[in-house]
Amino acid sequence: MTKQHLKKKSTESFTLFLLIVPFLILCFLFAYFPLYGWIYAFYDYKAPLKLSQCDFVGLKWFKTLFSNPTQVKQLLTVLKNTFAMSFLGILTSFFPVLFAVFLNEIKCKPFKNVVQTLTTLPNFISWTLVYSIAFCLFAPSGMLSSVLIRLGVITEPLRILDSADHVWLQMILWSTWKGLGWGAIMYLAGIAGIDQELYEAASLDGAGRWQRIKNITIPLIMPTYFVMLMLSIANFLNNGMDQYFVFQNSFNKQSIQILDLYTYNIGMTGKSLSLATAIGMMKSCVSIVLLTVVNFVSKKTRGESIL
Amino acid sequence: MVIKMKRRIMKKAAAVLLSAAMVTTVLTGCGKGSSATGGSASSGDGGDDVLVLDVFDSQANFQGTQPGWFGKYVKDKFNIELNIIAPNVAGGGDTLFQTRSANGDLGDIIITQLDGNRLKDLVAAELVLDMTPYLDNCPNLSRYMTAIEEASKLAEVDGIWAVPSEVSELSATTPCDALEPTVAPSLRWDVYGAVGYPQMRNTDDLLNTLEKMQASARETEGSDDIYALSLFKDWDGEVMQNTDGIKGLYGYQQIGFCMAKVDGTDIQSVIEDDGIYVKSLKFFFDANQRGLVDPESTTQEFGTVQTKYKNGKILYSLWPWLGSGQYNTVEHTSEGKGFATAVIDDMQCLEYGCMPYGKMALGIMVGSKTKQPERVAEFIDWLYSPEGVRIQGIIQNYACGPEGLTWELQDGKPVFTEFGVEAFVDNKKDLNITDEWGGGSWIDGQSWLNYKSVGLVENDPDTGVCYNYLKWEDYADKTATELSKDWSQHYGGALNTIDLLSKENKMLVLPGTNYAVPEASTDITTIKEQCKQIIVEYSWKMVFAQDEAEFNSLFDEMKTTVEGLGYEQVLAVDRQNCEDQYAAFEAAKAVSK
Numbered sequence: 001m002t003k004q005h006l007k008k009k010s011t012e013s014f015t016l017f018l019l020i021v022p023f024l025i026l027c028f029l030f031a032y033f034p035l036y037g038w039i040y041a042f043y044d045y046k047a048p049l050k051l052s053q054c055d056f057v058g059l060k061w062f063k064t065l066f067s068n069p070t071q072v073k074q075l076l077t078v079l080k081n082t083f084a085m086s087f088l089g090i091l092t093s094f095f096p097v098l099f100a101v102f103l104n105e106i107k108c109k110p111f112k113n114v115v116q117t118l119t120t121l122p123n124f125i126s127w128t129l130v131y132s133i134a135f136c137l138f139a140p141s142g143m144l145s146s147v148l149i150r151l152g153v154i155t156e157p158l159r160i161l162d163s164a165d166h167v168w169l170q171m172i173l174w175s176t177w178k179g180l181g182w183g184a185i186m187y188l189a190g191i192a193g194i195d196q197e198l199y200e201a202a203s204l205d206g207a208g209r210w211q212r213i214k215n216i217t218i219p220l221i222m223p224t225y226f227v228m229l230m231l232s233i234a235n236f237l238n239n240g241m242d243q244y245f246v247f248q249n250s251f252n253k254q255s256i257q258i259l260d261l262y263t264y265n266i267g268m269t270g271k272s273l274s275l276a277t278a279i280g281m282m283k284s285c286v287s288i289v290l291l292t293v294v295n296f297v298s299k300k301t302r303g304e305s306i307l
Numbered sequence: 308m309v310i311k312m313k314r315r316i317m318k319k320a321a322a323v324l325l326s327a328a329m330v331t332t333v334l335t336g337c338g339k340g341s342s343a344t345g346g347s348a349s350s351g352d353g354g355d356d357v358l359v360l361d362v363f364d365s366q367a368n369f370q371g372t373q374p375g376w377f378g379k380y381v382k383d384k385f386n387i388e389l390n391i392i393a394p395n396v397a398g399g400g401d402t403l404f405q406t407r408s409a410n411g412d413l414g415d416i417i418i419t420q421l422d423g424n425r426l427k428d429l430v431a432a433e434l435v436l437d438m439t440p441y442l443d444n445c446p447n448l449s450r451y452m453t454a455i456e457e458a459s460k461l462a463e464v465d466g467i468w469a470v471p472s473e474v475s476e477l478s479a480t481t482p483c484d485a486l487e488p489t490v491a492p493s494l495r496w497d498v499y500g501a502v503g504y505p506q507m508r509n510t511d512d513l514l515n516t517l518e519k520m521q522a523s524a525r526e527t528e529g530s531d532d533i534y535a536l537s538l539f540k541d542w543d544g545e546v547m548q549n550t551d552g553i554k555g556l557y558g559y560q561q562i563g564f565c566m567a568k569v570d571g572t573d574i575q576s577v578i579e580d581d582g583i584y585v586k587s588l589k590f591f592f593d594a595n596q597r598g599l600v601d602p603e604s605t606t607q608e609f610g611t612v613q614t615k616y617k618n619g620k621i622l623y624s625l626w627p628w629l630g631s632g633q634y635n636t637v638e639h640t641s642e643g644k645g646f647a648t649a650v651i652d653d654m655q656c657l658e659y660g661c662m663p664y665g666k667m668a669l670g671i672m673v674g675s676k677t678k679q680p681e682r683v684a685e686f687i688d689w690l691y692s693p694e695g696v697r698i699q700g701i702i703q704n705y706a707c708g709p710e711g712l713t714w715e716l717q718d719g720k721p722v723f724t725e726f727g728v729e730a731f732v733d734n735k736k737d738l739n740i741t742d743e744w745g746g747g748s749w750i751d752g753q754s755w756l757n758y759k760s761v762g763l764v765e766n767d768p769d770t771g772v773c774y775n776y777l778k779w780e781d782y783a784d785k786t787a788t789e790l791s792k793d794w795s796q797h798y799g800g801a802l803n804t805i806d807l808l809s810k811e812n813k814m815l816v817l818p819g820t821n822y823a824v825p826e827a828s829t830d831i832t833t834i835k836e837q838c839k840q841i842i843v844e845y846s847w848k849m850v851f852a853q854d855e856a857e858f859n860s861l862f863d864e865m866k867t868t869v870e871g872l873g874y875e876q877v878l879a880v881d882r883q884n885c886e887d888q889y890a891a892f893e894a895a896k897a898v899s900k
Contacts, residue, residue: 016484033413044829048432063831070871074837079543140602162605211786250540250847251605253840273405 024129041277046063061278081168081260085237088172093232094185095176101217103184104191105209113302119181130174131246134161161247167255175243186228190221223304234291237283259283312432329702358682363407365697366669367393369383375752378697379745380709385686391755408434408821415677416687419759421461421469421670424826429672436673437466441684450476451761452488454665458819468820469672470687471665475762476558477894479818481661483762484804485705485777487627487648488658489554491880495630496647496794498524499694504797507651510553510590517599520622528619534850536594537601537621540847541609545839546577552625555657558815559583562824562888563835563881564842569657569817571889576878577842578866585862591850592858605851619644621656626802635790637733643789644755648804655815656808661762662819663895671758690760693769699754700774704763705731707776712744714776721770721782731776732785822891827880834873 041062044055068071097117106112120128137143140157148154160170194217202212241260246254257265259279267276299305331358359732372387373381381387394403407413413434419425419673429435442448448455455780456469462621466750475483499505502519505512517535524533527635542548545563558564561573566575566583575582584654594600601621615621616633624630629645639645689695700706707714713727729735730749738749745752763775776782794801801807808814827835845865852858 032508046428046829048413049428050432068871068873070868071849073871074868118412135606139606142761157602159605166800249605250844251851266833272829272836274829275833 017231025134038277038281040274041281043274045274048141048271057274060270061275062282063234064275065279065282077254078262081255082237082239084168084260085171085239086232088168089175089239090229090232092172093183093229094197094225096180097187097218097221100187100191100221101179101213104217105213109238116181116184120185121181122177122178123182130178130243134174134247155175159251160205162249162251162254164255167252171243171247171256174247182231186224187221189202190224191217194220226298227304230291230294234287237287313638332829341874353715354360357382357388358388358679359390360416360677360686361392361405361414361674362416362418362618363388363392363394363674364416364418364755364756365394365404365420367755368395368757369389369393370396370754373755375747376740376745376749376754377599377724377754378754379752381686385689387682387686389755393755397577408432412676413674415674415683417674418669419672420668421471421824422667422823426458426461426469426670426672428773429468430464432467434675435462435468435673436677436680437468438470438673438680438684439467441681442467442674443644444681445684445688447688447695447821447897451691454663454821457664458667458670461823470691470760471667472669472671473662474691474764475661475663475758475765475819477661477663477762477765479660479663479820480766480816482658482805482816483661483764483808483819484658484805484815485764485773485775486805488656488805489626490552490649490657490809491627491804491808492556492651492654493624493627493630493636493646493648495520495524495619495634495644496649496790497642497644498527498622500643501527504649507649507809509651509653509836509868510556510586513525513651514590514593514599516595517623518597521599524622533620533622534601534624535622536604537598537607537612537615538591538604538850539607539612540605540843541608542841545835545842546584547588547843547850549591550584550846553587553590555655556651558655559585560657560658560817562876562885564838565881565885567885567888569815569892573647573894574882574885575654576882578862578869588846589858590850592852592855595851600850602771604773605783605847626861635734637788639785640788640790643793645790647790647794648807650798650807650813654813656813658808658814658816660803660816660819660895661764663820664821666819667821668821671760690756690758693767693774696761696763696765696774697754697767700759700763704759705775705777706763707731707767707774707779712740713741716770719771719781720774720781721772723776723785727776728785731782734790780892790870818892819894820888820891820895822888827877831877831880835877837872838869839878841865841872 011291030112039051042056042058043051044057044060045051046054064071065075065171103116106115138146138158138160140159144152144160145157149157199212200218204218207215237259239258239260241258241264244256244258244261245264248261263276263279263283266272266294267279295305309775347485357558363819370391370393372425373391374376392403392407394401399402404413404419408429411434413429417429426435443847448470451470454474455467455470459466459468462468473483484652485738489491492507494517497695498520499516501523502516505516507513507516507521520534533867538549539839540547546561546610551561554561554566558568558570558790559573560569561567561577564577566577567573569700573586573848577584579585591600601607612621613629613633616630617625619634619639621630624646627646627648635645671687673680690699694710697707698709707721708730712724713730714721714723714784716722723731729738736750740747740749740752764773764778766772767774770781798807801810805814828831842865845861845868849858849861849865852861
């Protein structure tokens with residue numbers, strides 16, 4: 001290789017590098033730069049003071065969380081809810097797969113499109129609106145109670161939204177309703193990518209519809225499913241808080257308060273921003289550990305890495 | 308050649324992408340630009356250009372540009388537009404305050420609390436401007452210099468930093484309301500009459516009466532959705548806020564986790580067995596057991612409750628202003644229907660006294676980043692002028708409104724105009740204002756600041772009578788209704804509730820002092836935040852418990868949990884605050900004498 005060649009190659013690489021620079025900048029700005037905020041966890045921060053005007057307290061907030069049995073008990077309740085919601089979420093993560101498979105079996109195109117559109121739409125409704133729908137239906141003066149009272153089935157209005165019973169179940173039903181169609185999109189794409197010849201060959205061999213689903217469709221979209229599963233396990237502690245935030249009240253708080261919501265409740269509405277940051281930090285660390293473990297397991301068992 | 312072209316295109320593409328990225332970062336990087344708009348930046352005389360002022364207002368219940376007649380008045384007078392930023396609308400407690408102050412600019416005008424180290428922190432964070440250079444042009448503010456200096460001391464830095472709200476030239480023990488105290492047993496007088504004006508010795512009797520009233524009202528109206536009580540969670544803080552309407556009947560105010568009797572005799576912990584807070588919860592619990600509490604209480608919001616009062620669905624009002632404000636319209640009162648205060652023998656209703664030093668819990672400040680501080684100061688000064696008080700004072704607080712629109716002087720006395728009668732006497736909600744005043748709705752166009760600069764029972768130097776029209780002779784004459792006559796007759800010719808309760812010695816006035824609650828350390832605040840979430844949560848559960856056993860077990864659970872979280876440490880701080888406030892009472896009373 002001549003010198004000129006080398007130079008040419010390096011300019012070319014540099015040009016190529018320039019192409020990804022904007023994305024590196026964006027990634028840095030939105031994914032790494034915010035980590036600077038972790039510094040708040042080590043200070044005794046009070047709005048509206050500047051950080052330089054606040055005391056450095058070291059690991060105090062991390063210790064606070066475990067400072068006495070009641071604190072630990074609170075945290076355990078919150079973790080119990082978080083794990084329950086995540087676990088239920090993972091259990092129900094197979095629903096979109098089944099939905100996609102069955103939807104794919106519908107031969108009437110217009111009907112299929114209508115079903116797909118209708119099930120995807122709820123994903124775009126914000127949780128606030130979902131709650132207003134829930135409120136209209138299930139509040140003491142809502143449709144359900146009114147109808148049942150008029151029919152004479154019950155005499156007292158039902159307590160659904162403001163009760164501690166079946167909170168997890170309610171929450172998982174709402175999120176399934178909202179996310180089913182959206183979650184199925186990826187699997188539908190996966191199914192569309194399956195070679196049609198496989199189905200033809202199977203039909204020639206006398207396989208029925210059920211057997212084709214069992215032996216061709218499902219095995220071939222499993223890789224997609226596993227990637228999604230891994231990602232959701234890595235996100236075990238991140239349930240997102242908007243759903244729980246809008247549905248929370250004094251009566252269901254013990255069962256609905258997940259880690260994100262707890263962080264928000266004591267950090268933002270309360271004034272302990274530093275403590276909330278500390279919880280957030282620990283959460284991120286646990287997530288990274290979980291992701292690494294899951295990735296390791298995936299490598300060992302399926303020979304595939306997702307990182 | 309082709310390769311060269313390709314490279315050039317690629318370079319171009321890279322450049323375009325890069326600049327796009329830069330634009331994005333610049334756009335996302337900088338938050339809101341300066342808010343003062345206008346053509347000539349160099350205008351020294353002010354008034355030439357429209358000045359848009361961002362007002363960060365902890366009390367405002369609306370957000371956006373001030374519309375309607377008040378907006379027009381300010382625009383015409385000062386060429387100022389007010390852009391209200393309201394944490395109450397944004398929700399999420401202190402979040403908006405925190406993010407905006409982290410950004411270094413709260414607004415051109417800041418209306419928020421001064422106590423609890425808030426002013427000190429705002430000054431330390433350089434968010435507030437020293438008003439000293441502008442005070443020479445503020446004749447109205449100079450009347451309240453003692454109060455302003457007292458409030459500015461909270462900053463612990465020399466300078467004039469803030470003007471407290473509700474300043475008064477009356478004594479500290481003068482009731483600051485005109486007719487009704489802050490808390491009093493206000494109930495539907497017509498229904499109370501229908502069940503025979505039963506005598507009430509205590510809150511148990513009140514419950515018996517309410518039970519009879521609910522049955523009677525349901526029978527007369529023929530509907531099952533009338534309830535004696537309806538609760539809401541919107542204002543919950545350290546404790547379930549609605550209990551205020553019960554504990555206030557016995558002269559208790561709440562400071563943190565303490566319930567303090569305002570005559571300085573008793574300080575209780577919120578979780579004390581048989582304490583006033585638990586008694587208040589027990590009252591709601593008993594009411595719920597007897598089917599007197601609206602089942603929607605657990606989920607509804609304040610707005611819904613207001614509508615229910617308006618429609619006559621609720622018979623008891625925790626605060627006199629709530630029920631009467633919604634239900635006592637002319638149509639109702641002329642038929643003798645409406646909310647009025649009944650006497651319970653053992654009560655000592657809580658009432659706030661006037662505040663010679665102003666209210667440290669709320670004040671107004673000039674933001675440090677404002678472009679034209681002299682015009683901002685001029686506007687604030689106007690808020691404290693007689694005209695400002697009349698116009699800016701919000702309707703719910705009974706400010707008499709602009710001269711010429713709602714009232715005029717006749718023989719040296721203020722008398723309602725035709726419009727004033729419709730607005731204040733008839734309480735018409737959908738009243739429109741004439742085009743001369745800017746048109747639009749009377750209610751919607753009122754000041755969104757929701758700020759009482761001067762106490763409204765104060766005398767207006769321009770008219771010689773009170774700013775508050777409820778105390779005007781003309782008002783008394785025009786509002787003599789079946790309801791007020793019946794009430795007055797029942798209580799031996801009493802003029803109004805405050806008059807009756809002071810005669811019967813059934814009212815405790817909380818002296819208006821310059822006491823400002825100091826801020827606790829973050830350790831304490833953190834524990835407090837956790838405890839209060841538990842207390843509010845369990846309070847609601849206790850009120851709606853199935854039976855007394857559950858009520859008690861929930862109470863025990865609440866106690867154990869908060870005590871485990873470190874409740875005692877917070878209580879010690881709050882108890883000290885109560886004692887300091889008691890000391891300030893004595894000083895204020897001495898000044899008053």
